[in-house]
Amino acid sequence: MRRYLTRKLVTYVLAFFVGVTVDWLIPRLVPGDPVAVYVDKFSTLAPGSWTALYKTFAKAFGLNVPLWQQYWQYWDNIFHGNLGVSIYAYPATVRSVILAAVPYTLALLVPAILLSYFLGNRIGAAAARRKLLDNTVLPVGYLFQASPYPWLALAAAFYLGAVTRWFPISGGYSESMVPNWSWSFVVSLAYHWFLPFLTVFLVSFGGWAIGMRNLVIYELETDYARYLRSLGATQHLVRRYAYRNAVLPQLSGLAISLGTVIGGNIVTEEVFQYPGLGHLIYLAVTDQDFFLLQGIFLFIILGVLIANFIIDIVYVMVDPRTRLSMQGAQA
Amino acid sequence: MSLGQQSPGKDVLAGASPAGPGDRQADAPGPAAGGTSMPSTGVHYTGRRRFEFVYFAVRNKKFMLGFTVEVVFVLAAIFGPWLAPYGDQQFVAPPFLHPSIHHLLGTTYFGEDVFSVLLYSLRDSYMVGFLGALFAGLIGLAVGFSAGWRGGFLDEILQMFTNIVIMMPALVLLLVIGAYFKTHSVFFEGVFIGATSWPWVARAVRAQTFTLRDRDFVDLARMSGKRGPSIVIKDIAPNMASYLLLVFILLFAGSMLLAVSYDFLGLGPTNGVSLGDMMNKAELWSGLTLHMWWWFIPPGLVMTLIVAALYISNVGLDEVFNPKLREL
Numbered sequence: 001m002r003r004y005l006t007r008k009l010v011t012y013v014l015a016f017f018v019g020v021t022v023d024w025l026i027p028r029l030v031p032g033d034p035v036a037v038y039v040d041k042f043s044t045l046a047p048g049s050w051t052a053l054y055k056t057f058a059k060a061f062g063l064n065v066p067l068w069q070q071y072w073q074y075w076d077n078i079f080h081g082n083l084g085v086s087i088y089a090y091p092a093t094v095r096s097v098i099l100a101a102v103p104y105t106l107a108l109l110v111p112a113i114l115l116s117y118f119l120g121n122r123i124g125a126a127a128a129r130r131k132l133l134d135n136t137v138l139p140v141g142y143l144f145q146a147s148p149y150p151w152l153a154l155a156a157a158f159y160l161g162a163v164t165r166w167f168p169i170s171g172g173y174s175e176s177m178v179p180n181w182s183w184s185f186v187v188s189l190a191y192h193w194f195l196p197f198l199t200v201f202l203v204s205f206g207g208w209a210i211g212m213r214n215l216v217i218y219e220l221e222t223d224y225a226r227y228l229r230s231l232g233a234t235q236h237l238v239r240r241y242a243y244r245n246a247v248l249p250q251l252s253g254l255a256i257s258l259g260t261v262i263g264g265n266i267v268t269e270e271v272f273q274y275p276g277l278g279h280l281i282y283l284a285v286t287d288q289d290f291f292l293l294q295g296i297f298l299f300i301i302l303g304v305l306i307a308n309f310i311i312d313i314v315y316v317m318v319d320p321r322t323r324l325s326m327q328g329a330q331a
Numbered sequence: 332m333s334l335g336q337q338s339p340g341k342d343v344l345a346g347a348s349p350a351g352p353g354d355r356q357a358d359a360p361g362p363a364a365g366g367t368s369m370p371s372t373g374v375h376y377t378g379r380r381r382f383e384f385v386y387f388a389v390r391n392k393k394f395m396l397g398f399t400v401e402v403v404f405v406l407a408a409i410f411g412p413w414l415a416p417y418g419d420q421q422f423v424a425p426p427f428l429h430p431s432i433h434h435l436l437g438t439t440y441f442g443e444d445v446f447s448v449l450l451y452s453l454r455d456s457y458m459v460g461f462l463g464a465l466f467a468g469l470i471g472l473a474v475g476f477s478a479g480w481r482g483g484f485l486d487e488i489l490q491m492f493t494n495i496v497i498m499m500p501a502l503v504l505l506l507v508i509g510a511y512f513k514t515h516s517v518f519f520e521g522v523f524i525g526a527t528s529w530p531w532v533a534r535a536v537r538a539q540t541f542t543l544r545d546r547d548f549v550d551l552a553r554m555s556g557k558r559g560p561s562i563v564i565k566d567i568a569p570n571m572a573s574y575l576l577l578v579f580i581l582l583f584a585g586s587m588l589l590a591v592s593y594d595f596l597g598l599g600p601t602n603g604v605s606l607g608d609m610m611n612k613a614e615l616w617s618g619l620t621l622h623m624w625w626w627f628i629p630p631g632l633v634m635t636l637i638v639a640a641l642y643i644s645n646v647g648l649d650e651v652f653n654p655k656l657r658e659l
Binding site for chain 1: 589622
């Protein structure tokens with residue numbers, strides 16, 4: 001058990017290290033000069049001032065020192081929570097811009113992931129080896145799983161937003177409001193939240209339902225399930241055992257699917273102009289705000305690592321084998 | 332487990348490894364959620380019995396359904412430019428036209444024929460899917476075989492590496508890389524997608540190699556003086572051929588979905604059109620508020636059908652290769 005947790009911890013620390021390094025490295029590996037891009041943004045420059053400005057910027061960004069020093073400086077800044085200044089939202093700092101967007105993204109992701117996981121597992125398990133339910137869950141599940149996020153988002157925005165006008169299709173809250181904690185503002189928030197949530201939820205839901213269905217079918221064919229049935233156990237009981245065994249690989253799948261859901265969330269936020277990290281990353285890319293981009297990448301990596309860690313702990317608690325060995329018994 | 336959309340993440344992570352020390356997550360038992368279960372390994376099929384697969388494949392409804400849909404779209408992609416009534420970036424008609432006999436799917440904000448653009452788009456979307464699956468497959472196989480065959484320290488290192496890459500959110504990484512490039516080509520998109528979506532393949536292949544490497548026929552090959560790489564390619568790989576085919580299909584679907592999202596965010600191939608790119612333009616030019624559904628619904632629908640057909644033929648093939656799963 002201790003060995004298991006140590007390995008996990010080492011993996012997370014290394015992953016964070018790799019993430020930060022990649023984040024630092026990419027701008028330096030890719031052809032082109034980000035500083036030159038910034039300087040070029042000032043369209044009306046007197047001749048000769050270009051180089052002067054370039055030097056000033058390079059110095060301001062700390063790019064006039066040797067590479068190893070830049071790398072060290074980067075780590076130092078991260079531990080001081082200093083991610084630089086955003087170009088797109090100048091003069092706001094990258095950290096403040098990101099922190100303002102994080103709640104929106106979490107409000108979309110956390111309920112969508114949890115709800116799709118629980119509902120998908122339940123319905124998928126119920127559909128296994130039941131002709132009628134299976135014949136609806138399977139095709140519907142595949143269609144949702146196969147639909148690209150941007151398309152499902154556009155389709156939802158078109159039908160439930162533009163045509164029927166049931167839901168707003170743009171923004172995180174009504175444009176005529178200033179964020180505050182009044183009742184009407186919270187209603188507006190929920191109202192704008194629903195469609196992007198639905199999109200992310202539906203795509204994941206299809207995957208979980210199908211995954212669970214297949215796993216339960218597999219479990220129902222195992223020897224222990226046959227033995228239970230031959231003892232005269234009820235269908236209900238056999239299925240409960242099958243479910244508890246099938247849930248373990250699904251839990252590992254949850255950790256692996258995080259990256260995909262986050263990607264889908266970015267696209268969905270962009271469709272709905274939802275003011276979360278996904279929309280922000282799009283703005284950073286189009287405005288070539290590289291500091292913001294670096295900062296968001298770092299935040300997302302950190303989020304994924306934390307989520308993975310939580311899933312690890314849940315796994316240990318759910319799996320009786322690891323739980324017992326935690327309590328000192330030999331599993 | 333669910334292997335993902337857009338990346339293997341939501342798709343199914345296939346398979347499971349009974350053997351092998353290693354990280355619990357990687358070794359979760361069971362067939363995978365998109366429906367790929369353990370192949371029956373270790374069975375050498377003679378030439379005649381090989382045709383058994385064809386026999387079961389043509390009788391498997393799921394496979395035939397998925398396969399037929401896929402063939403139709405592949406043909407459309409190959410012959411698209413000849414079938415299309417107009418060019419892909421040609422302004423041929425007044426803008427905002429509803430679908431009609433003259434323009435099957437109407438026209439765009441700029442007066443392009445949506446049906447023609449759609450036919451042209453299929454090529455790039457398929458190309459990215461193929462390249463992504465190819466590169467992810469190659470990396471995954473190389474890492475999985477090395478880790479599974481050599482074991483020991485190399486295995487530890489490669490597993491650690493795999494576990495790290497699996498946690499990097501693919502689309503975010505691609506966005507960061509793409510943001511620094513001025514031009515984007517189909518080739519690079521495919522390579523980068525492949526470079527981020529291989530980890531689950533490596534895990535699955537490693538697990539399979541572990542179960543195979545101590546079999547008698549592998550020992551025999553080893554005793555006869557064959558070298559490692561040769562044993563892996565000639566003795567181990569053929570025994571998971573059916574499984575690898577299923578993996579490739581899932582990778583293909585995953586790459587295509589990831590590419591749609593990527594293109595939708597405006598980082599798709601700079602010259603040429605793709606399905607994600609169509610939706611991007613429709614969104615940018617307020618196709619949504621102008622109710623131009625014929626501009627953004629068809630490309631996504633086509634992509635959904637292509638990917639769903641891949642998933643369904645994957646399940647069908649799984650039943651073909653794995654007698655246990657055949658419909659009762």
